[in-house]
Amino acid sequence: xxxxxQTPSHQVTQMGQEVILRCVxxxxxxxxxxxxxxxxxxxxxxxSFYNNEISEKSEIFDDQFSVERPDGSNFxxxxxxxxxxxxxxxxxxxxxxxxxxxxxxxxxxxxxxxx
Amino acid sequence: LxxxxxxxxxxxxxxxxxxxxxxxxxxxxxxxxxxxxQFPSQGPRFIIQGYKTKVTNEVASLFIPADRKxxxxxxxxxxxxxxxVYYCLVFLMDSNYQLIWGAGTKxxxxx
Numbered sequence: 001x002x003x004x005x006q007t008p009s010h011q012v013t014q015m016g017q018e019v020i021l022r023c024v025x026x027x028x029x030x031x032x033x034x035x036x037x038x039x040x041x042x043x044x045x046x047x048s049f050y051n052n053e054i055s056e057k058s059e060i061f062d063d064q065f066s067v068e069r070p071d072g073s074n075f076x077x078x079x080x081x082x083x084x085x086x087x088x089x090x091x092x093x094x095x096x097x098x099x100x101x102x103x104x105x106x107x108x109x110x111x112x113x114x115x
Numbered sequence: 116l117x118x119x120x121x122x123x124x125x126x127x128x129x130x131x132x133x134x135x136x137x138x139x140x141x142x143x144x145x146x147x148x149x150x151x152x153q154f155p156s157q158g159p160r161f162i163i164q165g166y167k168t169k170v171t172n173e174v175a176s177l178f179i180p181a182d183r184k185x186x187x188x189x190x191x192x193x194x195x196x197x198x199x200v201y202y203c204l205v206f207l208m209d210s211n212y213q214l215i216w217g218a219g220t221k222x223x224x225x226x
Contacts, residue, residue, distance in 0.1 A: 004158075033212065042219070043159065043202075048212035056212045091158045099211045100147045106158030 002026045004107035006092050012113045013082055021077045021110045023092030032075045033093040033104060034067065036060070043091070049075065050098060082114045119203045124221040133190045135220050137203030140184050148179060148186045149204045149214065159202065163188065190222075198224045 005024045013019050025032050034046040047057040049067050066078045075094075079086055089111050093104040121137040139148065147166050151159040163170055165177040165186070176189040190197060200219040207213035 031212070043153075043216040045207075045213045045216075056210060058213065089156075093158075100145065100206050101164070103149075103161045103164065104214070106160065109156070109158050111156075 002105075004092055004094055004105050006090075006107040006110050008110060009108070010111045010113070012115065015084055015114055016081050019079050019082055019112065021079075021090050021092075021112070023075045023077070023107055024073050025075055025092065025094030026096075026105055027073070029094035029096050029105070031055075031095045031098045031102075032067075032069070033095075034077045035091040035093065035106075036088040037091065037109075038088045046077070048098075055098070079112075082112075084114050087112055087114045118215055119205060119217050121201075121203050121217065121220045123218060124223070126223050126225060127193055128225050129194055130192055133193050133197070133222060133224075135188045135190075135201055135203075135222070136185060137188070138185045139203070139205050142183055142205055143208055146205050148177070148183075150175070150177065150188050151202045151204060153200045153202065153219070162201070193222075193224050195224050195226060198222060 007022045032049045035043050037043045045058050046061045047067055048055045064080050068076050089109040091109045092107045095102045095104045119137050119139045127133045147164050149164040150162040152162050153159045163172055163175045163177045165179050167179050170177045178187045200221050202219040204214045207215055
């Protein structure tokens with residue numbers, strides 16, 4: 001069964017550093033998403049991406065965040081200057097199409113620890 | 116703002132049928148109800164989705180009454196491996212992408 005993959009599984013960084021989290025969505029999927037989950041809290045939507053541009057973003061997704069599809073397979077989330085409160089699990093997801101009827105497939109997540 | 120309400124936790128035993136009910140009083144007319152499962156330190160996994168009446172797949176059934184203000188996820192004959200958090204989700208109003216995540220229901224299956 002095809003799956004979403006994410007690297008690294010765990011990233012430790014110092015406050016103020018830039019991090020790039022990588023995702024490989026399912027190959028025939030066209031819509032991509034990033035979510036985060038702070039330890040013990042609920043999953044939060046960050047951004048959705050389609051046709052090489054952001055289709056929606058939440059209030060969390062401020063100027064510190066950016067997303068990119070640098071090639072035909074990878075989808076990345078960049079945090080420019082990390083803060084302690086950015087420590088969380090970051091999940092990438094993809095779906096075959098956009099819209100409410102389409103299942104989103106989630107990756108295993110990257111645990112980001114900011115010290 | 117459409118949102119969902121579900122029990123914080125539930126316990127059951129192996130081999131039993133488990134029903135988790137979710138209320139979504141303000142669901143939009145074009146919205147689907149979607150259920151995900153999440154194990155600790157893993158990404159959420161889609162279980163089932165429905166719009167109305169009953170939907171069944173290989174792992175669960177979803178019952179949605181005519182008024183669509185609630186839905187019930189039914190897990191037949193649960194096992195220890197079904198211990199997880201179960202989320203009932205709807206989409207943010209006027210959004211096609213933003214799923215609204217609550218705290219979910221922590222289901223613990225006992226031997």
